[in-house]
Amino acid sequence: MPLPSFAALGIDDVAVAVYRHVVAGAGAEAGAEDGGRAAAGPTAAAVARAVHLDEATALAALERLRSLGLVQRTAGGEGYGAVDPRVAVPAVVAARADELVEVRAAVPELGELFDEGRRPHDADQLTRVVVGHAAVGDWYSRLEHRATTDFVAFDRPPYVVASNESTQRVALGRGVRWRAVYTVASISADGSWQGVHRLGADGEEARITHDLPVKLAVADRRVALVSIGHDPERPEALVTESEPLVAALYDLFEARWRGASPVPGTPGAGRAAVDWASVAARLAAASPSGSAPVPGGAVPSREQEARLATRPPTPAERDLLALVAAGATDDVIAGQLGISSRTLRRRLHALFDELGASNRFHAGVEAARRGWV
Numbered sequence: 001m002p003l004p005s006f007a008a009l010g011i012d013d014v015a016v017a018v019y020r021h022v023v024a025g026a027g028a029e030a031g032a033e034d035g036g037r038a039a040a041g042p043t044a045a046a047v048a049r050a051v052h053l054d055e056a057t058a059l060a061a062l063e064r065l066r067s068l069g070l071v072q073r074t075a076g077g078e079g080y081g082a083v084d085p086r087v088a089v090p091a092v093v094a095a096r097a098d099e100l101v102e103v104r105a106a107v108p109e110l111g112e113l114f115d116e117g118r119r120p121h122d123a124d125q126l127t128r129v130v131v132g133h134a135a136v137g138d139w140y141s142r143l144e145h146r147a148t149t150d151f152v153a154f155d156r157p158p159y160v161v162a163s164n165e166s167t168q169r170v171a172l173g174r175g176v177r178w179r180a181v182y183t184v185a186s187i188s189a190d191g192s193w194q195g196v197h198r199l200g201a202d203g204e205e206a207r208i209t210h211d212l213p214v215k216l217a218v219a220d221r222r223v224a225l226v227s228i229g230h231d232p233e234r235p236e237a238l239v240t241e242s243e244p245l246v247a248a249l250y251d252l253f254e255a256r257w258r259g260a261s262p263v264p265g266t267p268g269a270g271r272a273a274v275d276w277a278s279v280a281a282r283l284a285a286a287s288p289s290g291s292a293p294v295p296g297g298a299v300p301s302r303e304q305e306a307r308l309a310t311r312p313p314t315p316a317e318r319d320l321l322a323l324v325a326a327g328a329t330d331d332v333i334a335g336q337l338g339i340s341s342r343t344l345r346r347r348l349h350a351l352f353d354e355l356g357a358s359n360r361f362h363a364g365v366e367a368a369r370r371g372w373v
Contacts, residue, residue: 009068009092015061017051022062022071023082041079068092111146127240129228136237137161139225140217144168147176147219152253154216156183158232165199172203179205181253181260183212184328193319193336200266207260210327216249224249261325264318317351 006016022042042050048058062080065071070088071080130136137160144151144167151171172178187193187208196206215227215237224246229236240246313321316337323333334344
């Protein structure tokens with residue numbers, strides 16, 4: 001069985017091949033020549049022939065392995081023998097881990113040097129305009145990596161860089177509180193609703209709303225990136241470290257966060273109040289199925305009331321209600337839930353019947369009253 005890559009330990013594939021040959025006990029025959037007293041171990045020349053290398057390359061690989069403590073020179077000879085890998089390899093891994101910890105400990109100092117070299121010394125330079133996919137994308141990535149305690153964002157098209165869930169997971173892993181408000185357009189692509197749920201499982205707090213005026217990211221309440229144009233061919237954004245402007249943009253985020261609908265199953269879901277009057281107005285404008293309440297609509301029976309008072313909503317019902325609250329169209333909802341439009345209509349009607357509702361608005365009011373959204 002081939003050995004895995006040892007590149008993380010600074011050992012290339014050539015040295016791995018040499019190491020495997022030595023570990024396999026290639027010096028057993030040489031040891032037999034002196035009566036079996038001790039295995040002399042293969043010489044560099046013998047290793048070179050066995051692994052099909054020139055002698056200089058084999059010798060360099062053996063010395064590299066020796067410097068790491070994985071092999072040793074046999075006493076009084078030119079042969080090499082392996083140290084028990086159950087002891088040697090973990091020791092090398094532990095040493096490399098200690099080195100990486102030291103490197104990581106230097107990150108704050110390096111970050112300060114980086115920021116100091118780029119920190120504006122003139123108040124007029126606290127805010128700058130960046131133009132183009134590369135420049136805007138680079139600044140967004142900087143904010144993601146720069147955040148140490150808090151990151152908030154408005155997620156809406158058009159996008160200048162592909163989503164990088166791994167970067168966000170690293171930030172969440174180091175304790176950053178990450179909140180995002182998505183728009184219906186954000187989750188219109190196939191599988192994007194599932195992507196929001198994946199990030200929620202990693203710790204992102206997410207909410208969804210019908211629309212947002214700008215794209216926004218704020219790191220640690222110290223630096224903000226906000227779009228000043230939505231041309232997908234020529235994106236423009238404002239980057240600012242001005243304390244009053246950053247504070248104003250952060251307040252904008254908080255206001256929209258409070259009014260957005262929580263994404264079910266994500267941290268903090270259920271703490272926001274949905275403005276169902278606004279939802280009704282959007283639905284009425286977008287779809288006949290979202291018209292205003294009909295007077296004299298269905299009224300739930302006492303039995304229905306009692307059952308609903310004790311039964312929590314299913315995850316599928318929470319997803320459906322969240323997307324309805326955000327004003328998503330039937331096509332978008334069906335696509336994100338992976339069902340047909342016909343199945344969606346059937347589920348909506350079943351939900352309306354159970355809630356004793358006559359339309360989407362009424363269903364939203366009833367769901368909110370029961371704490372389902």
